[in-house]
Amino acid sequence: MKKISTESYKGVRDFYPEDMSVQNFIFKKMRETAESFGYSEYSASILEPTELYQAKSGEELVSEQTYSFKDRGDRDVTLRPEMTPTLARMVAGKKRELSFPLRWYSIPNIFRYEQPQRGRLREHWQLNVDIFGVESNEAEKEMLSLAHSLMKNFGAKESDFVIKINDRRIMNALYEKYKLTEEEVVQVSKALDKKSKNPIEVFKATLEGIFKINKHVEEFLETIESNQKLIKTLGEDNPLVKNLMDLIDGLASVGVTNVLFDSTIVRGLDYYTGIVFEIFDTDPKNKRALFGGGRYDDLLSIFGNEKVSAVGFGAGDVTIKDFLETHGLLPAYTSTTNLYLGVIDDAFPTAQTLADSLRAIGVNVAVDYTGKNVGDQIKKATNDHIPFLAIIGKKEIDSKKLKIKNLATREELEFGFDEIEKIAKMLV
Amino acid sequence: MKKISTESYKGVRDFYPEDMSVQNFIFKKMRETAESFGYSEYSASILEPTELYQAKSGEELVSEQTYSFKDRGDRDVTLRPEMTPTLARMVAGKKRELSFPLRWYSIPNIFRYEQPQRGRLREHWQLNVDIFGVESNEAEKEMLSLAHSLMKNFGAKESDFVIKINDRRIMNALYEKYKLTEEEVVQVSKALDKKSKNPIEVFKATLEGIFKINKHVEEFLETIESNQKLIKTLGEDNPLVKNLMDLIDGLASVGVTNVLFDSTIVRGLDYYTGIVFEIFDTDPKNKRALFGGGRYDDLLSIFGNEKVSAVGFGAGDVTIKDFLETHGLLPAYTSTTNLYLGVIDDAFPTAQTLADSLRAIGVNVAVDYTGKNVGDQIKKATNDHIPFLAIIGKKEIDSKKLKIKNLATREELEFGFDEIEKIAKMLV
Structure with a gap:
């Protein structure tokens, strides 16, 4: 061909x-x-x-x-x-x-x-x-x-x-x-x-x-x-x-x-x-x-x-x-995606449910399906200029808590899975 | 031709x-x-x-x-x-x-x-x-x-x-x-x-x-x-x-x-x-x-x-x-324009200045340049599905106040020319 x-x-x-x-x-x-x-x-x-x-x-x-x-x-x-x-x-x-x-x-x-x-x-x-x-x-x-x-x-x-x-x-x-x-x-x-x-x-x-x-x-x-x-x-x-x-x-x-x-x-x-x-x-x-x-x-x-x-x-x-x-008037590129949700330990169903709750109140969330290691998943979020990152795995499922990291300032805050509104406020 | x-x-x-x-x-x-x-x-x-x-x-x-x-x-x-x-x-x-x-x-x-x-x-x-x-x-x-x-x-x-x-x-x-x-x-x-x-x-x-x-x-x-x-x-x-x-x-x-x-x-x-x-x-x-x-x-x-x-x-x-x-899921049409500013008594400069102040804080304003009577100007705003209307003329210039009318509910509220932020809150 x-x-x-x-x-x-x-x-x-x-x-x-x-x-x-x-x-x-x-x-x-x-x-x-x-x-x-x-x-x-x-x-x-x-x-x-x-x-x-x-x-x-x-x-x-x-x-x-x-x-x-x-x-x-x-x-x-x-x-x-x-x-x-x-x-x-x-x-x-x-x-x-x-x-x-x-x-x-x-x-x-x-x-x-x-x-x-x-x-x-x-x-x-x-x-x-x-x-x-x-x-x-x-x-x-x-x-x-x-x-x-x-x-x-x-x-x-x-x-x-x-x-x-x-x-x-x-x-x-x-x-x-x-x-x-x-x-x-x-x-x-x-x-x-x-x-x-x-x-x-x-x-x-x-x-x-x-x-x-x-x-x-x-x-x-x-x-x-x-x-x-x-x-x-x-x-x-x-x-x-x-x-x-x-x-x-x-x-x-x-x-x-x-x-x-x-x-x-x-x-x-x-x-x-x-x-x-x-x-x-x-x-x-x-x-x-x-x-x-x-x-x-x-x-x-x-x-x-x-x-x-x-x-x-x-x-x-x-x-x-x-x-x-x-004239230097173009803004720096940021993704329209607010949060990159990395997934380890096959925690896909939990990640998807959490992502859906956030989407329902206006947060743009990408879920990682690659099963790659955390480092690779962080690299992907950074490459895509997505401002925030969270990782969901066995530990997060057990504690029902997740940490959200601002990839620019490296600040990190912890939230309960049920604090959807508070998470949204940080992200949007 | x-x-x-x-x-x-x-x-x-x-x-x-x-x-x-x-x-x-x-x-x-x-x-x-x-x-x-x-x-x-x-x-x-x-x-x-x-x-x-x-x-x-x-x-x-x-x-x-x-x-x-x-x-x-x-x-x-x-x-x-x-x-x-x-x-x-x-x-x-x-x-x-x-x-x-x-x-x-x-x-x-x-x-x-x-x-x-x-x-x-x-x-x-x-x-x-x-x-x-x-x-x-x-x-x-x-x-x-x-x-x-x-x-x-x-x-x-x-x-x-x-x-x-x-x-x-x-x-x-x-x-x-x-x-x-x-x-x-x-x-x-x-x-x-x-x-x-x-x-x-x-x-x-x-x-x-x-x-x-x-x-x-x-x-x-x-x-x-x-x-x-x-x-x-x-x-x-x-x-x-x-x-x-x-x-x-x-x-x-x-x-x-x-x-x-x-x-x-x-x-x-x-x-x-x-x-x-x-x-x-x-x-x-x-x-x-x-x-x-x-x-x-x-x-x-x-x-x-x-x-x-x-x-x-x-x-x-x-x-x-x-x-x-x-399935009846299309919303009714409304103009993207929030306010129609009718003008009488040649009050164009005042109308334009007011319009510019409102635009600067995110209100979409159309100014009428026709010099037609108030009735025609209201009709124009209604035809265009613009939700709010105000008229500026000699009276408004003298009192430094204007009335803003919701064309659907017919409610009317009066504001001072300097209450730009309050007007914006009503309109957007």
Whole structure:
């Protein structure tokens, strides 16, 4: 028989218990933060009709980076490359029954066929938080407060990250000045989105190809590099500029003070219509955006629905994990098992009965069936990072008492078999 | 622009918040039960190299029921149709580093291209619980205790379900009596697995095609229908029969008394090598197995590894949910949001500050930004099944007090803005 490889598929991860515990830590913080702002969890299948992505997700994503195939019934299927189109489909599908504003979150896995590299894998999980039906910038304010809380709940200090915001409509106003065509606007947006990843010359060369007039390129570069210049160009009374400044002030008043206006933030996806934002690590070694989002008021129209205001963001597990590792914010691994019950002298029935009583009041107990010596059983508990250990044998059965040892501090306490509640208090 | 459908892909589910809350209830009970027996969570990608399933998963499953395709790099990829091969791959891949026995669980989603029907969908989630490295039937005993606890933790009574067990080796001993070839054994197993789904004549006709001698068919049918007959045929001292009877007695001694020996239980998958079991609803209206599993000691050999004993089971969310619905065991929906904070008189900043203080001590708070009248805001909280409501306006700002209302009992209590801890106690 041919020997099968134990490698996973390229660019995806296996989660052994210690890896899973990191995932669960990240997911728990995401969940708690979203729920603390009143968001409810939703979910959907990773399988979606391919047409869902053809309208709005951006051409590169759909034609080069999706996992798409025909099923056995000749339907075109795609593994979701992002969650927002699915969310929009679900909202559009029950628009009349749902009570707006909606506050929804999900932590889906999403798939992109890319060359795997640091921070980018072919499958990753992504917290998606979205609010539907709030037109005012209270929606952006809440979304950015939530993103800020997420980072704080992970243990980050405000100085560890910065929130950069922009407004696509501000950029459009600027493009109008240079009379760019719709296609040229898309090209400039794409170039802006990739600006920080390349030397400035690459960006400049792209602009020169689009603007034709070299003076305009210089002027445009100066404008986007300086907020003062940009505000002057558009006028301080410009309602878009005022809206953005109001948002920054409003956030400061609720304690979110690390927000910067940055006109190079545009976001890659086609469906954003207003404010966009990205959260960055302030550590210069890690220049990629941690996560981002924005306002997308038109997405439901692809289902023939009327417009619904929407603001949301997506935060991936891979970049978050890199951030937490860099800043030393990942907790040490401990097993979810509280007590390892070693067994000698074939005392299995007693051990099982005791284990069952403890389980009934919320203690997680593993019983050893190996019949190995005590030393090996202690070693097993230690290897598995289980915090407490007890051994049951003839002596314990006779005395109806057992000693519970804290494997980290080496403290040991003795309990009667009937002191289940007291044991539970020590362990959980 | 072409209007896109809001339907999901065929045979999969969208989980709106109320549906998700059912999923989360089921997953929570699964998680708690597995962890209470000392099992640690693992996970992996849904994408696997297709070759992983070609050795052991059963031909029908691989060639007719998988989602398989070529990726953009011409690799053969399959969406996992079950978790056990992935688990075996992971264990084989780190066999030298892992400390045995392993107790692992996971709740993966798995994919089968089938005609959707009650209890069967193209994507479902499945609790997988497995123990590696225990040769004695203590492994089966623990696994069946765990399955039994799972049902009890869902709120089922012992009379609501029955655990049917068999041993593939017992069946093999029986087949030897009739000198069946390996291929004929597979055919009889398949027929047994489907026996309960068809009229008995279908099963009989299949047997007649295999056994040739009609007397043997009658004898075989009688033997599998009666445990006494089967035990007599194999001899009471047969070690396999003794092992099975020991297991049933051992389970009874730890309070698991609804276990029956049933020689028609064989399980569809090719990799089982010993004891197999299935859990059935005792309600005659729901005759399909709820879930099942067994011992598979040879699966690691497909990776060129030496044998490792393994026992496990898989329990799907769809059949469990049907069971819980039938028996009235699903809890009523409540939002994860504890408090809905209605806002009038543009009191947004006060509402946000109060909400943030409550969030900081673990209360989930949604703030209303609509500016609608109080009646509409109360209606929104009620629609969303949020248990508590408070309204903040000019009056509350002036008095620095707010009233919190329990929307179910209509009780109302007044608190000062500074009594955050007292408010939290009422809400969480």
